[in-house]
Amino acid sequence: MAKKLYIKTHGCQMNEYDSAKMLDLLQIEEKFEIAETEEQADLLILNTCSIREKAQERVFHQIGRWRKIKDKKPDLKIAIGGCVASQEGKEIVKRAPSVDIVFGPQTLHKLPELYKKKGKTKSAQIDISFPKLEKFDHLPTPDHGEPSSFVSVMEGCNKYCSFCVVPHTRGHEVSRDIDHILNEVSILADKGTKEIHYLGQNVNNFKGLYKNEKSSLAKLIKLTSKIENIKRIRFTTSHPHEFKDDLVEAYDKVPELVSHVHLPVQSGSDRILELMRRRYNIEKYLSLVERIKSIRPEMSFSSDFIVGFPGETKEDFAKTMDIVNEVKFDESFSFIYSPRPNTPASDMSDDVSPEEKKERLDILQSRLSQFSFGYSRKMVGTIQNCLVMGQSKRDPGQLQARTICNRVVNFAYDGIDLVGQLINIRIDDALPNCLRGTLQN
Ligand code: SAH
Ligand code: F3S
Numbered sequence: 001m002a003k004k005l006y007i008k009t010h011g012c013q014m015n016e017y018d019s020a021k022m023l024d025l026l027q028i029e030e031k032f033e034i035a036e037t038e039e040q041a042d043l044l045i046l047n048t049c050s051i052r053e054k055a056q057e058r059v060f061h062q063i064g065r066w067r068k069i070k071d072k073k074p075d076l077k078i079a080i081g082g083c084v085a086s087q088e089g090k091e092i093v094k095r096a097p098s099v100d101i102v103f104g105p106q107t108l109h110k111l112p113e114l115y116k117k118k119g120k121t122k123s124a125q126i127d128i129s130f131p132k133l134e135k136f137d138h139l140p141t142p143d144h145g146e147p148s149s150f151v152s153v154m155e156g157c158n159k160y161c162s163f164c165v166v167p168h169t170r171g172h173e174v175s176r177d178i179d180h181i182l183n184e185v186s187i188l189a190d191k192g193t194k195e196i197h198y199l200g201q202n203v204n205n206f207k208g209l210y211k212n213e214k215s216s217l218a219k220l221i222k223l224t225s226k227i228e229n230i231k232r233i234r235f236t237t238s239h240p241h242e243f244k245d246d247l248v249e250a251y252d253k254v255p256e257l258v259s260h261v262h263l264p265v266q267s268g269s270d271r272i273l274e275l276m277r278r279r280y281n282i283e284k285y286l287s288l289v290e291r292i293k294s295i296r297p298e299m300s301f302s303s304d305f306i307v308g309f310p311g312e313t314k315e316d317f318a319k320t321m322d323i324v325n326e327v328k329f330d331e332s333f334s335f336i337y338s339p340r341p342n343t344p345a346s347d348m349s350d351d352v353s354p355e356e357k358k359e360r361l362d363i364l365q366s367r368l369s370q371f372s373f374g375y376s377r378k379m380v381g382t383i384q385n386c387l388v389m390g391q392s393k394r395d396p397g398q399l400q401a402r403t404i405c406n407r408v409v410n411f412a413y414d415g416i417d418l419v420g421q422l423i424n425i426r427i428d429d430a431l432p433n434c435l436r437g438t439l440q441n
Helices: 013-030 055-072 082-088 091-095 108-120 134-138 166-170 178-190 217-225 245-253 270-276 282-295 314-327 354-379
Strands: 004-009 043-048 077-081 101-103 125-127 148-152 195-199 232-236 260-262 300-302 304-307 333-336 383-391 398-402 408-412 422-430 435-439
Touching: 004 013, 013 043, 013 108, 013 148, 013 195, 043 055, 043 082, 055 077, 055 082, 055 091, 077 082, 077 108, 082 091, 082 166, 101 108, 108 125, 108 134, 148 178, 178 217, 195 217, 217 232, 217 245, 232 260, 245 282, 270 314, 282 314, 304 314, 304 354, 314 354, 333 354, 354 422, 383 435, 408 422
Parallel strands: 004 043, 043 077, 077 101, 101 125, 148 195, 195 232, 260 300, 304 333, 408 435
Antiparallel strands: 383 398, 383 422, 398 408, 422 435
């Protein structure tokens, strides 16, 4: 009987991409099948995230639950990957001896080898090294293309924002060669992908080689738009500091580049941005927004925010609300600051109470959702060009599509032959988490 595999993923889109690659790899190289439940699995993988606190505790709680399954099924293997694994390494096995394999974001291609080795020995297999781009050379070529596919173009981050653990867990920035990426995109396009979503922690600083010279994200986007069948291009996540002129110009030259960008501002206060080591101030951020809007007036912006950064005053927070009101962000993410190991901000003194931080988060989130819901409501009655992603999760009698700004639209349709197509939908209703619409001919 085929061995079965179950993967649980915490965290960002990069982790989702990595998990999808682990699945492909283990299906191809070790002939694993997908387990529907954790109890059915012969290998359980947890792809972890350490961006905010409680991440470690969440991991050990999960291992505790899985250990109970292992008690009844001693051959079951447990593997821990991702950023917590990278940060904690062998400490994970010390604290949780039921763990068999520990691997980092850059060594996931070694999973089949680590799994085989673990079968032959009792000792846990640990590899959390950063072997640059080796991972991408070892990942299988895609054998199917989702309507929208993530493609990771770089790893790591060199920005060292004072609050962030990513440079410590994912290592320094390394970009893939453009030919390599375009090859992956062409295969995906042949297999039905219409939308490419480029991923990197700091994706606009992509510097992959093209014809032996360092190139740019703008160049990659232009070349991607020439691939037949690719109708939409997105990228996440951008650092406002390195959003260069050629990338701004790409909004003029490449119609396939969607009119939506995630541009995390984090705070509206220059004082806090400086303490965060973000390398831009609000004037620069706003001028970038204006430059993009002067090319694409319909452009929609989303952002990440941190409230309660050490020493954030009421005035600093008021400035964050000012920028929200000025840019009128679309669907955004906001978090209470969480001290991370080995980051400079974790040593800064912090006199804001947890209650005050929670109150600021509530104020910010309610304003953000007002804007976001406002955009949804404005769409009612309009026709939106949407990419059909698959069946609706809630209602299998409906299909689910995505607008240009990535909103979910559910619409009634008999059959699935529209999946992967770009179609026009009239928006009839705006609900807090999705839109409802009718297919237009
Ligand atoms: N590279 C991206 C950020 C990746 S992390 C950028 O340049 O913005 C995703 C988001 O998590 C960040 O934008 C930030 O808002 C949040 N985040 C990161 N570290 C955090 C921390 N220590 N506490 C709270 N939120 C944090
Ligand atoms: Fe983190 Fe700043 Fe890089 S938020 S991922 S260090 S750009």
